[in-house]
Amino acid sequence: MIPPGQTAADPVPAVRLPRRRGIEFTLLVLAVLLCWYGYCAVGLARSGAVPPGATGYGAGLGALALLAHLAVRLRAPYADPLLLPIAVLLNGLGLVLIHRLDLQTPHDRAAGTQLVWSTLGFALFIAVVVLLRDHRLLRRYAYVSVAVALVLLTLPGFFTAVNGARIWIRIASFSFQPGEFAKVLLALFFASYLAANRGALAHTGRRLWRIQFPSGRVLGPVVAIWLLSVGVLVLERDLGTSLLFFGLFVIMLYVATGRTGWIAVGLLLAVLGAVVVGRLEPHVHSRVEDWLHPFASIDAGLGPNQLSQSLFAFAAGGVLGSGLGLGHSTLIGFAAKSDFILATAGEELGLAGLSAIFLLYALLVERGYRAGLALRDPFGRLLAIGLASIVALQVFVIAGGVMGLIPLTGMAMPFLARGGSSVVTNWVIVALLVRISDSARSQYDAPAPP
Amino acid sequence: MTGDDAVTGDDAVTGGHAMTGDDAMTRYIRRAAALCAVLLIALLVNAARVQVVQSGTYEENPANRRTLIARYGQPRGDILVGGRPVTGSRDSGEQLRYERTYRDGPLYAPVTGYASQVYGTSLLEHAADSVLSGTDPLLAPLLPAWNDLIRSRTPGGHAVTTINAGAQQAAYEGLKGKKGAVAAVEPATGRILALVSAPSYDPARLSGTGSAVARAWQRLNGDPDRPMLNRAIGQTYPPGSTFKVVTAAAALDAGVVRDPDAPTDSPDPYRLPETEVRLTNEVEGCADASLRHAFAWSCNTFFARLGVQVGLPGMTAAAARFGFNDGRLRVPLPVARSDFDTRMNASQLALSSIGQFNTRATPLQMATVAGAVAAGGSVRSPYLLERTTNRAGDTVGRAGPRGSRPAMRVATAARLRELMVDAVREGTGGNAAIRGATVGGKTGTAQHGLGNSGTPYAWFIAWAQADGSPQPGVAVAVVVEDADARRAEISGGGTAAPIARDVMRAALGL
Numbered sequence: 001m002i003p004p005g006q007t008a009a010d011p012v013p014a015v016r017l018p019r020r021r022g023i024e025f026t027l028l029v030l031a032v033l034l035c036w037y038g039y040c041a042v043g044l045a046r047s048g049a050v051p052p053g054a055t056g057y058g059a060g061l062g063a064l065a066l067l068a069h070l071a072v073r074l075r076a077p078y079a080d081p082l083l084l085p086i087a088v089l090l091n092g093l094g095l096v097l098i099h100r101l102d103l104q105t106p107h108d109r110a111a112g113t114q115l116v117w118s119t120l121g122f123a124l125f126i127a128v129v130v131l132l133r134d135h136r137l138l139r140r141y142a143y144v145s146v147a148v149a150l151v152l153l154t155l156p157g158f159f160t161a162v163n164g165a166r167i168w169i170r171i172a173s174f175s176f177q178p179g180e181f182a183k184v185l186l187a188l189f190f191a192s193y194l195a196a197n198r199g200a201l202a203h204t205g206r207r208l209w210r211i212q213f214p215s216g217r218v219l220g221p222v223v224a225i226w227l228l229s230v231g232v233l234v235l236e237r238d239l240g241t242s243l244l245f246f247g248l249f250v251i252m253l254y255v256a257t258g259r260t261g262w263i264a265v266g267l268l269l270a271v272l273g274a275v276v277v278g279r280l281e282p283h284v285h286s287r288v289e290d291w292l293h294p295f296a297s298i299d300a301g302l303g304p305n306q307l308s309q310s311l312f313a314f315a316a317g318g319v320l321g322s323g324l325g326l327g328h329s330t331l332i333g334f335a336a337k338s339d340f341i342l343a344t345a346g347e348e349l350g351l352a353g354l355s356a357i358f359l360l361y362a363l364l365v366e367r368g369y370r371a372g373l374a375l376r377d378p379f380g381r382l383l384a385i386g387l388a389s390i391v392a393l394q395v396f397v398i399a400g401g402v403m404g405l406i407p408l409t410g411m412a413m414p415f416l417a418r419g420g421s422s423v424v425t426n427w428v429i430v431a432l433l434v435r436i437s438d439s440a441r442s443q444y445d446a447p448a449p450p
Numbered sequence: 451m452t453g454d455d456a457v458t459g460d461d462a463v464t465g466g467h468a469m470t471g472d473d474a475m476t477r478y479i480r481r482a483a484a485l486c487a488v489l490l491i492a493l494l495v496n497a498a499r500v501q502v503v504q505s506g507t508y509e510e511n512p513a514n515r516r517t518l519i520a521r522y523g524q525p526r527g528d529i530l531v532g533g534r535p536v537t538g539s540r541d542s543g544e545q546l547r548y549e550r551t552y553r554d555g556p557l558y559a560p561v562t563g564y565a566s567q568v569y570g571t572s573l574l575e576h577a578a579d580s581v582l583s584g585t586d587p588l589l590a591p592l593l594p595a596w597n598d599l600i601r602s603r604t605p606g607g608h609a610v611t612t613i614n615a616g617a618q619q620a621a622y623e624g625l626k627g628k629k630g631a632v633a634a635v636e637p638a639t640g641r642i643l644a645l646v647s648a649p650s651y652d653p654a655r656l657s658g659t660g661s662a663v664a665r666a667w668q669r670l671n672g673d674p675d676r677p678m679l680n681r682a683i684g685q686t687y688p689p690g691s692t693f694k695v696v697t698a699a700a701a702l703d704a705g706v707v708r709d710p711d712a713p714t715d716s717p718d719p720y721r722l723p724e725t726e727v728r729l730t731n732e733v734e735g736c737a738d739a740s741l742r743h744a745f746a747w748s749c750n751t752f753f754a755r756l757g758v759q760v761g762l763p764g765m766t767a768a769a770a771r772f773g774f775n776d777g778r779l780r781v782p783l784p785v786a787r788s789d790f791d792t793r794m795n796a797s798q799l800a801l802s803s804i805g806q807f808n809t810r811a812t813p814l815q816m817a818t819v820a821g822a823v824a825a826g827g828s829v830r831s832p833y834l835l836e837r838t839t840n841r842a843g844d845t846v847g848r849a850g851p852r853g854s855r856p857a858m859r860v861a862t863a864a865r866l867r868e869l870m871v872d873a874v875r876e877g878t879g880g881n882a883a884i885r886g887a888t889v890g891g892k893t894g895t896a897q898h899g900l901g902n903s904g905t906p907y908a909w910f911i912a913w914a915q916a917d918g919s920p921q922p923g924v925a926v927a928v929v930v931e932d933a934d935a936r937r938a939e940i941s942g943g944g945t946a947a948p949i950a951r952d953v954m955r956a957a958l959g960l
Binding site for chain 2: 251254255256257258295298303304308311312314315316317318319328331346350351354355358359361362365366369372373378381385388389392393395396399400403404405
């Protein structure tokens with residue numbers, strides 16, 4: 001470690017801090033090769049030949065990864081070397097899975113669009129890494145970002161519902177989910193607000209029995225956030241985003257204050273909201289019913305619903321999977337490439353592949369937490385924890401949903417699932433984590449920006 | 451640390467409390483990380499539950515189409531007649547990929563049955579399904595666990611039948627335009643040489659998944675002629691006079707008749723015991739006839755009385771020895787049970803002994819009766835599936851001849867052979883004679899329906915031994931629903947006997 005008082009600019013460091021960019025490069029090469037191999041395996045399984053686009057796919061992904069690597073090497077040389085390769089591997093694997101499903105749904109091709117969005121994601125990653133010199137600059141935009149987030153969240157309410165959820169904005173043939181961007185903005189706001197007010201939140205207010213309740217001044221914004229997530233749930237019927245916001249807020253609040261009483265209050269409010277909405281809102285209610293009785297529609301003679309098809313797909317995978325391109329996850333139907341993309345991974349890569357994917361996400365989250373631990377400024381710490389927690393919660397909510405662990409809520413598997421807004425947002429998250437991890441190791445003693 | 455807070459600190463309290471330091475927050479972060487670890491473990495455990503622990507129940511769920519997709523994901527093995535496949539597989543490109551095709555579908559439908567994506571399988575397609583679809587463990591004796599691991603599926607094997615293509619064709623031609631059935635067996639082994647039911651259908655119409663398949667299914671099931679019914683083994687008919695072979699065997703075995711040429715004191719007409727019903731004959735000369743004469747001219751009065759003389763225990767035992775009252779026969783297709791009542795009064799026994807009342811038999815059962823006479827009195831259990839092979843043609847299972855059991859004494863069989871030969875040479879079965887072979891046969895006409903209003907059934911059962919051959923090579927039973935049957939003419943000889951002759955000639959290769 002760097003001794004106190006020394007900065008990265010010191011002419012002769014006693015111990016040279018390893019930058020580990022070589023490791024990152026090696027891992028990137030492996031990640032690209034793995035994705036390229038998967039692409040070839042799909043072609044070999046489906047048509048018995050290496051697909052003609054294999055070279056282009058591998059070269060394209062490799063070029064994007066190389067550009068991102070160069071950006072990190074130049075502008076964030078001390079960044080965690082695992083973040084970028086994991087993101088590239090997950091994104092590349094997602095493209096392979098979507099391409100593989102495209103082969104069985106020729107009327108609905110998605111891989112091309114997803115590739116464009118992924119490229120945009122890489123571009124945003126590079127832009128964030130290059131342009132954002134210090135994460136602490138973001139603190140200035142806390143209230144701007146929460147305002148923008150609120151606008152983004154309320155916008156889809158004015159558009160028509162798609163598949164029961166009002167989470168889309170459609171302009172011409174172009175559609176995106178603003179809720180995806182909103183979560184980063186909210187994490188930013190939470191980090192800034194909590195970093196500033198955590199003392200007050202932790203120690204002011206009245207003590208009732210053993211729980212310390214905060215004063216009204218600081219309670220206001222908290223209640224506002226709760227109302228927001230319930231509002232999202234009711235207006236947009238988007239259980240997943242609501243759950244994510246609330247979980248994110250509770251985690252960040254806990255990390256900031258350490259008050260378990262808050263967690264208790266938060267969970268109480270969440271359960272209250274969920275029960276009321278679950279009772280009153282038929283869309284949410286049916287999701288809970290499906291979770292409790294996934295085979296009810298089969299017993300009723302209506303055939304398997306999406307959740308049972310998803311469970312069938314996972315079960316068919318077994319330990320080693322059927323092999324890429326050899327499963328039948330298209331039986332799931334219309335959301336096979338988005339919400340249920342994990343079922344394809346589960347069926348064709350098996351428990352082994354699925355566990356590997358889960359561990360990749362876990363590693364991504366762990367690296368985010370590690371950056372948070374290494375930082376000193378509370379804002380940066382909270383932001384890192386918040387961003388990593390977004391990934392963790394999102395993976396849990398959707399993976400648990402499609403595997404029958406919790407009620408199913410429509411959400412995109414980070415990087416894997418079809419969906420432009422999601423993939424772009426996740427690249428921004430990784431870019432911010434790269435920036436924060438770079439700060440954590442290099443900018444220990446750098447002064448806070450003005 | 452606290453300085454950071456103070457930057458935005460409009461909250462005066464913040465400065466006074468410096469306890470939320472780095473160490474505390476680090477602790478909270480670690481706890482939050484532990485929560486994430488719990489979520490990860492929950493996902494992994496749940497994945498193991500769905501993909502390993504409970505995968506079996508999910509895979510067996512009838513709504514899971516993967517079982518069907520795998521089943522139809524490879525060509526189905528073939529059913530072979532005379533070394534040539536009578537079935538095939540066609541790549542439809544659909545989700546349930548390979549569809550069954552049939553060469554001469556209607557000809558072999560009573561053997562093959564259908565193999566439909568929608569309606570399942572029947573007959574041999576059903577009985578040999580595990581081999582044909584490749585799921586039979588015999589097909590992959592080496593390391594089934596390895597196959598599970600690499601997810602390879604064993605290619606479907608073949609089912610080799612005992613059917614003689616020529617005999618099958620002759621029977622099919624003979625029944626063209628009629629309603630009826632033919633069963634032919636090889637007496638010495640029990641091999642089924644022909645199994646034909648008319649009218650028939652093309653099972654290829656039930657292959658695949660389209661709406662045409664559903665329409666064909668509706669039409670075939672709604673057809674009053676019931677083309678999907680395999681009459682040769684799945685339908686029983688009153689055997690009429692052909693059952694007199696069984697009655698004669700019982701009488702000879704029991705010693706009720708010792709000399710077939712000796713005249714008896716049998717009346718014509720014959721008053722059924724304990725009733726006022728008088729049984730008559732279609733022909734003259736049945737009064738006091740000898741067994742030979744009564745057999746050749748099919749005297750009802752004679753055999754009704756003979757059955758009563760043998761008695762109920764003797765008759766039921768004889769019928770059982772030929773295979774009546776046994777519902778367990780599988781060839782391996784399930785064969786309908788042929789009935790001979792075991793609880794009857796004397797008049798009912800009299801009628802049963804001439805193949806009326808509640809006596810019913812499948813054509814295959816009556817072919818077995820003829821075969822028992824031909825094979826010196828022993829019944830060979832009939833079988834249709836010779837052996838099963840893997841894709842490469844190596845035998846994996848052999849059905850082969852089953853054991854034989856005596857149905858009558860050897861001397862009785864020899865007597866009956868003479869009587870049946872006489873019936874063809876001089877009696878009612880003249881139409882069955884074949885040049886170059888010895889033929890024995892028995893005609894029959896069975897009345898049925900309320901007050902005998904139903905279309906009568908014309909029967910003929912026979913066996914044939916080619917000249918120079920050590921033993922009879924074929925036994926056959928033919929039943930035809932014959933609207934033109936006139937009682938006076940004993941229609942079995944007119945309608946059914948020529949069909950039996952053609953089938954036997956084809957089976958003997960003459």
